[in-house]
Amino acid sequence: MELTHPPAELSDEDRDAAARVDSLVVGRGYIGRQRAGEVAAAVPEARARILDWLRASAGTGDWRRFERLACVALHLHPEGLGSILAGALEPGVRGVDAEELVDLLGELRAPEGVEPIRAILFERRTSDGPLYALCLKAVQALGEIGTPEALECLGAIATAIPEEWPAVLRRYSAEELGLGRDVRVQPEEG
Known part of the structure; x- marks a missing residue:
């Protein structure tokens, strides 16, 4: 499971960038292609770093942030997203919104x-x-x-x-x- 190896510690810059992404989507409803594009334009490093932010959120058990970042990532198409989402559905992972992740895996068409x-x-x-x-x-x-x-x-x-x-x-x-x-x-x- 890819979630068992989250980054040991995000840099201050990464934590700030992930927080900026989160602030752009939290409480604002559905995260579709347009909103994800707006987020990527506002926080350009999101395209390259979002998988690490997902791993870090999972590693700390911050599942609400994980789900919001996953919704953004779905539309940015980073390689490896399916494995991370599938890992969050593994038995024993508590607190995750399984319905949301199942929906994202289907939309992603992720064989994992x-x-x-x-x-x-x-x-x-x-x-x-x-x-x-x-x-x-x-x-x-x-x-x-x-x-x-x-x-x-x-x-x-x-x-x-x-x-x-x-x-x-x-x-x-x-x-x-x-x-x-x-x-x-x-x-x-x-």
Whole structure:
């Protein structure tokens, strides 16, 4: 997991620059391509340093800052972002907004995200109901990632017997695979 080796200490300049980036996005809503571009223009070193800032935020357990920086990084396309986001979803990491990171991994189409997303699905399939917000986000992210491993996971869910997976997750997995609702979901299952 890439998060196990955060930088020992950020320089004062790096801490200041990361704080400037954070101040430009905190409390200002959705961080899209335009806002990320504005941040990069205001703090030019963000493009080259944002991965180290993510590692440092994870290393100190500052998950809210980590998530904001990750949203900026998504639109700056730094090499290695997928590994850092996937590492934050590893079992045992507490305090992270898993739904946000799953969404970012899907949007990034990061193959590194398949295994931790799959693990979340297996872990939460019985406890995430009745709405299954995180699990449905995970199914969608696997569809966006679209690697053979991601599609295999969706196929296993879509064709599972009812006792193994909730009907809503089997149905959404089938839809992500383009199978529509034509899977083994009995009417009484919902």
